[in-house]
Amino acid sequence: MHIVAILALDGVIPFDLATPIGVFTLSRLPDGRPGYDVRVCAEEPEVDAGLFTLRAPWGLDGLADADTIIVPGTADPLTPLSPAVREALRSAARNGARIASICVGTFPLADTGLLDGLRATTHWIAADLLAEHHPSVEVDPDVLYVDNDRILTSAGAAAGMDLCLHMIRRDYGSAVAADAARLSVMPLEREGGQAQFIVHDYTPTPQGSALEPLLAWLQDNLDAELTLADIAARAGTSTRTLIRRFREHTGTTPLQWLHRARIRRAQHLLEATDHPVERIGAQVGFGSPTAFRDRFKKTTGVSPHTYRRTFGAAQPAYP
Numbered sequence: 001m002h003i004v005a006i007l008a009l010d011g012v013i014p015f016d017l018a019t020p021i022g023v024f025t026l027s028r029l030p031d032g033r034p035g036y037d038v039r040v041c042a043e044e045p046e047v048d049a050g051l052f053t054l055r056a057p058w059g060l061d062g063l064a065d066a067d068t069i070i071v072p073g074t075a076d077p078l079t080p081l082s083p084a085v086r087e088a089l090r091s092a093a094r095n096g097a098r099i100a101s102i103c104v105g106t107f108p109l110a111d112t113g114l115l116d117g118l119r120a121t122t123h124w125i126a127a128d129l130l131a132e133h134h135p136s137v138e139v140d141p142d143v144l145y146v147d148n149d150r151i152l153t154s155a156g157a158a159a160g161m162d163l164c165l166h167m168i169r170r171d172y173g174s175a176v177a178a179d180a181a182r183l184s185v186m187p188l189e190r191e192g193g194q195a196q197f198i199v200h201d202y203t204p205t206p207q208g209s210a211l212e213p214l215l216a217w218l219q220d221n222l223d224a225e226l227t228l229a230d231i232a233a234r235a236g237t238s239t240r241t242l243i244r245r246f247r248e249h250t251g252t253t254p255l256q257w258l259h260r261a262r263i264r265r266a267q268h269l270l271e272a273t274d275h276p277v278e279r280i281g282a283q284v285g286f287g288s289p290t291a292f293r294d295r296f297k298k299t300t301g302v303s304p305h306t307y308r309r310t311f312g313a314a315q316p317a318y319p
Contacts, residue, residue, distance in 0.1 A: 005066035016072030023164040060088040077107035100152035102160035110134040123156030
């Protein structure tokens with residue numbers, strides 16, 4: 001089983017610590033088995049977490065055989081790492097572990113030197129400070145996360161969830177990641193300045209919402225040429241009322257929701273089938289291959305062909 005070790009440093013931010021615990025613990029494989037063995041590790045048994053003290057079940061030896069290590073942020077990101085923690089992280093990296101930081105956890109990760117020469121992000125309010133103290137790191141404050149293959153960083157707060165879901169998708173595919181996202185009441189992609197290879201899930205709608213039947217109908221008719229008037233007619237309401245209800249329940253407009261749903265279906269088809277890109281565009285309701293390619297790249301940051309080369313070659317094996 002894939003081992004995720006979460007490093008709890010003194011002053012750890014509870015939200016940053018809880019995010020990977022929650023997301024990875026919720027992850028389930030198609031047969032119901034857990035996808036990850038999650039452990040919390042620390043240099044000392046007791047860790048200062050601000051409003052409370054936590055006891056970590058694992059010491060730094062718990063990092064040695066981890067497949068993924070998460071470094072949450074701390075209240076004072078400029079606190080230098082102890083030599084033991086620094087060496088434990090560097091040793092894990094040499095052994096092939098994937099290491100990811102959440103929020104200002106980028107600072108202790110940068111303190112190891114593992115980010116030197118790499119692009120990275122952190123909470124926007126700390127981006128200038130990161131660039132000042134770690135000039136060898138290329139700081140990008142405009143993205144939710146950065147994936148350098150074995151070294152990953154995320155921006156503040158909820159961006160840690162984006163990063164965790166992205167890693168689940170890398171490990172086990174879009175279906176497992178989408179399930180974890182639903183259980184976390186979190187879309188797999190949020191609006192923002194990023195051009196990442198993220199699967200685009202539907203915006204969550206509260207169970208029992210009056211929009212549920214309409215959204216189900218839209219999902220069943222993604223290949224149809226639908227206008228705002230068509231959707232309003234199906235809902236039995238005016239276009240103005242439809243737009244208002246959509247914003248209330250999904251945070252977006254009907255046509256934006258429809259575009260995202262079509263791209264989500266296209267991503268699945270690009271991953272799971274060998275259908276030509278032009279056929280997939282028609283299957284998800286785009287009137288021309290050009291319109292499909294333009295919308296797909298605008299939404300995901302890459303072309304359909306690039307997306308297929310990245311994610312469609314092979315599906316991950318379940319252990």
